[in-house]
Amino acid sequence: DSKIAFFGALTGGNAQLGINIRDGAKLAVDEYNKANANCKVTLVEKDSAGDPAQASGLATSVVQDAKILGTVGPAFSGESKVANPILSKEGVVIITPSATNPALSKQGDKTFHRALGNDASQGPGAALYMKNVMKVQKTYVIDDASEYGKGLADQVKTTLAAGVIGSGVVKEQQTDFGTLVQEINKSGADSIFWGGYLREAAPFLKQFREAGGKAKFVAGDGVKDPKFVEGAGATAAEGAILTCPCVPPEKAGGTFAADYKTATGHEASTYSAEAFDAANILLQGIKAGNTTREKLETFVDGYTGEGVTTKFKFQADGDIDPSAVAVWAYTVKGGQIVALERTPTS
Amino acid sequence: MPEQTPPRAMLEVDNVTIRFGGVVALDGVDFVVREGEILGLIGPNGAGKTTCFNAITGVAKPTKGAIRFNGESVAGRKRYKITRLGIARTFQNIRLFPEMTALENVLVGADARHKTSVVGALLRVYRVPVKRHELAEVTATGGLARLAQQARRTGQRFFGLSRHTLEERAARAKATELLRLVGIDVRAGELARNLSYGEQRRLEIARALATEPGLLCLDEPAAGFNPAEKEELLALIRKIRDTGVTVLLIEHDMRLVMGVTDRIVVMEFGKKIAEGTPAEVRENPKVIAAYLGVPADAA
Amino acid sequence: MLLELKDVSLAYGRIVALHGISLTVDEGEIVALIGANGAGKSTTMRAVSGLRPVLKGSISFDGQDITKMRADLRVIRGVSQSPEGRGIFPGMSVRENLEMGAYTRRNRPEIDKDLERVFGLFPRLKEREKQSGGTMSGGEQQMLAVGRALMSRPKLLLLDEPSMGLAPMLIQQIFDIIVEINQQGTTVLLVEQNAQQALSRAHRAYVLETGRIVKEGTGAELLHDPAVKDAYLGVA
Amino acid sequence: MNALLESARRADERRAKAAIGIRDRWSSLPRPWRIAVLIAFIALLYSLPGLDIPLITTPDTDFTSVLFLCAVYVLVAVGLNVVIGLAGLLDLGYIGFYAVGAYTVAILGSPNSPVVVKYPWIVCVPIAIAVAMLSGVILGWPTLRLRGDYLAIVTLGFGEIIRVFALNSDITNGNRGINAVPTPSEADWPSWMTWFPTIHEGRPVFSVSSVIGFYWLALTVVIICMLGVRRLERSRVGRSWLAIREDEEAAELMGVPTFKYKLWAFAIGAALGGLSGALFFSKQTFINAQGFDLFTSILWVAAVVIGGAGNQLGVAVGAILLAYLPERFREFTDYRLLIFGVALIVMTIFRPQGLLPSRRRTVELEDRAKEAPVA
Amino acid sequence: MNFQFVLDNLAALTVTGLTQGSIYALVALGYTLVYGVLRLINFAHSEVFMIGTFTTTIIWAALGFGVGAAAPSTLGVLGLILAAVLAAGAASGATALVVERVAYRPLRKRNAPPLIFLISAIGASVALMEAAGAITNRQPRGMPSLVFPKVQFSIFGADVTNLQLGIIFSALLMWVGLDTFINRSRLGRGVRAVAQNPEVAALMGVNKDRVIMLIFILGGAMAGAASVLYDVKVGLTTYSVGFLIGIKAFTAAVLGGIGNLRGALLGGLLLGVVENYGAGVFGNQWMDVVAFLVLVVVLLFRPNGLLGESLGRARA
């Protein structure tokens, strides 16, 4: 009767990003419990609302439950930065299917693992795609000052270098972007890179297009969800480019996409598959009898195996083996997010 | 007896002018209040009497002229500093602290003379040795209570009392005394707002006296009093003067003014129009025309 | 009978200020209320004008029970008060204050005529027409308060110490004005510390002591009542 | 419906009277008895984490952490009570001081802050208190001359400025915040404390998994501060504050240096706010601008008033409810603020004097209620 | 810091600032009215505004102009805006009235002290906001674009769009109406009397409850109108939309001199413009800081706001 925890946003403006992940992990646990009715694993949900300030309290509650051996998540980079040291100090195994800030693996948290590539790949990936494929010249870079958004935007800036003609910062939960829109239009940018989450991106893009803004819109994984298209309106979102260090769910191995659909009633979205894999790694460890935190940690550290998204093997700092890293570009077409191609990351 | 030498000027109002936009409320007013006297300030409505008080206590800033108290200029001083200098007042429209008890109202006035600072009140480490009879008493007859009281007493023997505690004690004694002086000591524990109008006026006087003023300014203290009560007030004002406080009095009731003041200053339209003893002022035709009306003091 | 109070009691918090008082005011009368500080005179006025709810008893005005009626409706019925403490609107000019007195009236020419009349009675107000009420001197505010009460052309005028804070000459004048408007048809209920004056002008008067009516009679009767003389007129 | 409300209100008034009765009985107890009861009560507070009382213990979150939060909020309320309850200054941006205290500790003590010094916790906290106090003086100096209601909006602005600054400035690391905020290390904790069995589980006293040390620390600080404020309250200082609240101009004319005393109230409040921020974030170990929204600040004011401004016990109860109820009823996450809002309205109607009002306020409110003009 | 940008675009920034300021000004009127009369910071006013923004989306959807609808003709636009102003004005006015009835009137009847009113106001604000949050699932609600900005003319190099013109003009129109009403009408004088001395106002025959109802309805309706302008401009609303706008509007009211209708207008416009300059100089993220700093500076030099108080003035 061990437990694993999901750690991420289930409420708030970016809830959908967390829900995708929770559902992926839940699918894994449900399948496991069906197959192993005699030793069930419980999935505990820790809703952080994506707020780093809540993370420390939640992390404390995780470590205090000795039954919880590992977590899928924390989902966002900001909350990870706070929660990982706490979890790791008490030996809770962390596998994040989504927190992409590169610095997370440099914090010295010994139980940290990341089941996908990070923004040191996604940033250059996005920038190179803009430069080489979209052929844009003048980019306005916006970030939301979050661990993730600012980190990603900085990566993009470094790669684009002289191609950046201006930058701006938006506030969390900002809804009125009048001044910013005006400044972008004045700057003559032909493209915008958005480092942030969809909660702010959707209204921004809507207002930007309504004010006659023509620049192309590019953003990272934090925006890649149908909720974004819905929020911005299909017209405004049309043609937006979204990158993600994740495999398009429909390309995931096995019957994942179909199983997910049957289980939850909707299509798998960003990071559902990664979460499924992350949970499965933990579950395999538990099944193999590693029912203490220490044992499970040793198991995951030495784990190699194929999931539905990629082949897993973790480096010493917890990042996934570089060979497994893939960054994809997506676009919004007819109100749907569709995969375009893999982009080079250097 | 002080009558021998002419008393010293305590307050000098020197050519003071105050303008509010177009209205000249005070227009070059000059007068002095001598130590130990009761000076009346009278004049028609809107003559500038209250404005004069406001200038003296720092509520209104003179456009021109100077006010000196015991030789020191009042101008530019903070209001509370003027009070500590030794000027206290009451208000034409009563202004007590309505949700504080009568005693507390007076204590606020008494605080003007206290030395304890905020830090002092917090730490209470400034200790003063106490005399035997001031030590805490041991009243309990036995048990834990007696032990505790004894411990307390011993503590005070060795460490003395904080200055704060001593000041607080002295202030209470003084406040009770003042309430008795104005005749409302039985209402000490009542909230000020619940006192009747006359009691409130008396409380204002007690509160002002608690600041230990050299000069007490009373603005229409008898308004709303009936003749019998005015009689009492007259006696009270005399009593206050006899304790060594100089009094400056604004009042429209002529019987009171004529009965209690040593000298009177008369104002009209912001100017001083007459000055003298009650008898002189009463006969002054200018004053009769401007203020008293035909039969001065008929009653 | 224009106004009738029957057995009215009233309390402030835990303090009972009126213990069942009954009094009447007939049309065309000047009735005075006298009594020491805290006797309950102002409280009686507040009960009549509706500023405070009564604890028990009833008040009727012009044949109608107004015990529970809102204060503003009583004004429309014809009760107007110049309150203790004057109650000037500090942020309104002198003129606006006076116009507020005529709030319930609509006949513009009539209002203007009354305005002129008040200005005639108190020239100082005319002089300071534009000054804001709050900056007037104590006595000037008193004139304003009385003038404002006159502006509503009431059937019953309640005056709470109209002479308070006024210079001696004006005191004389204000009592003359009271008599004059009374002769023009306004009934007056008057509270005064200046009992001498009040009693000599009033048709009838009541003496209040700690919330109870202890005496009533014509003005002249009370003026010569030794007990009243002793307590309220002062012995010269 | 109205009759129902009316009868409920009356029942409540009766209860309020009963409360006064209890208080009278309490103050008529002999002093040693009162002290004994108080000591027992405090001992109970210290042992709460180990007691595991059935209905009270929070189901979803660590109970000791909740107790710690309660203690911090009580400290906040004690400080805010000096400003609002005693001096009568409406401060809607109190959270600004909380932030200043917290950030001072984080910036001076965290190895990950942009400022490279790394002072130990025990050094950071006094500095934090001083800096917060100074910020109180700096804010108060120009603004305390303003009339009461203006102060409310200016303090609100101050709170917001601090937050936006924290959000955008480099020294605070912007929205990304600072982690590894220093914690009192065992060196700061008297060695004999480790004798306590509850903390003998092989874990350090101050660690994420054993919050009890933080709770005891906060509780101790709260008790000391409450005693200190009580001393001020019962001295000329408290009296002057009260007089200022009643009629500032009259107070000044009676010799009260009103500005100075208001400034003191502000500074003391700010220092306590700073201290509570410092305490809370030493346990939290991470700080960013998120924790300092105006909304929380306004809720604090509500807690103080609802608890009973002016009475320390009352404001403590208000603060505890504000900290505890959301943790106890986590299952209503989506509705708890809604319930809270409705509760505030209902409370003000039924108990305008607060849960545990000061005696003075009770009387004042009763009188006021009876003086309402004719309906 | 980027002074050059501001200098280069001074006129343009001014126009956008005025647009934003017009909305602040309309909302500020509600604060100023209530504050002027009751000395109460009506915290719930921000939610009155929020209700307006949602009412607009609802009425538009009901009129067949839901998400995804095509932009209607000019006449259609005017019709939709008019319908929205009526509906939102009514809804907001009604909300304000309900708040008054439920949260304030019982307290007034008990003569509660000001701080208690404030708490009740906070309660009403939280309750309304959270109720809307629960109903909308805390998701923002978008609406179709109604007016696509078209440049009408330029002054000093600033392009002025039809949208901006419309917003500024409508705000001015509504303000003029309200100002005339309060200062000219008899009822308006009653409002001022209650503001200065409610007890004596009753002695003059003013029905206090009616006056208070009136100011809540008027203030609410103004906020409703502002919410329509906001919707047209921003095209998105959420349950918490009122919080910041409310704080800004209240700041604007204080800036101009609370209780003073002209002050609310001046304060609103000024705040909009100055914070826009500030955003230009220091960056968008410092906008709110600039707004509050301006407030503090103004109050230091004019402790009663730019135009001083007028409705209330210190009570005697």
Ligand SMILES: Nc1ncnc2c1ncn2[C@@H]1O[C@H](COP(=O)(O)OP(=O)(O)OP(=O)(O)O)[C@@H](O)[C@H]1O
């Ligand atoms: N702030 C002000 N603005 C304009 N005029 C003012 C102001 N304050 C006072 N005044 C005027 O100055 C004159 C003097 O007022 P003051 O209050 O000193 O009179 P007073 O002699 O005390 O009269 P009273 O006996 O009626 O109390 C009055 O005419 C008053 O209207």
Ligand SMILES: Nc1ncnc2c1ncn2[C@@H]1O[C@H](COP(=O)(O)OP(=O)(O)OP(=O)(O)O)[C@@H](O)[C@H]1O
């Ligand atoms: N607002 C109040 N709160 C509490 N008690 C009050 C209040 N107003 C008056 N009282 C009390 O009610 C009683 C009657 O007061 P009232 O004002 O009616 O007296 P009055 O006859 O008008 O006296 P005065 O001549 O002083 O004006 C007094 O005991 C007074 O203390």
Ligand SMILES: CC(C)C[C@H](N)C(=O)O
């Ligand atoms: C769920 C994801 C959008 C999270 C994001 N990649 C982050 O690092 O915070």
Ligand SMILES: [Mg+2]
């Ligand atoms: Mg005067």
Ligand SMILES: [Mg+2]
């Ligand atoms: Mg009276």
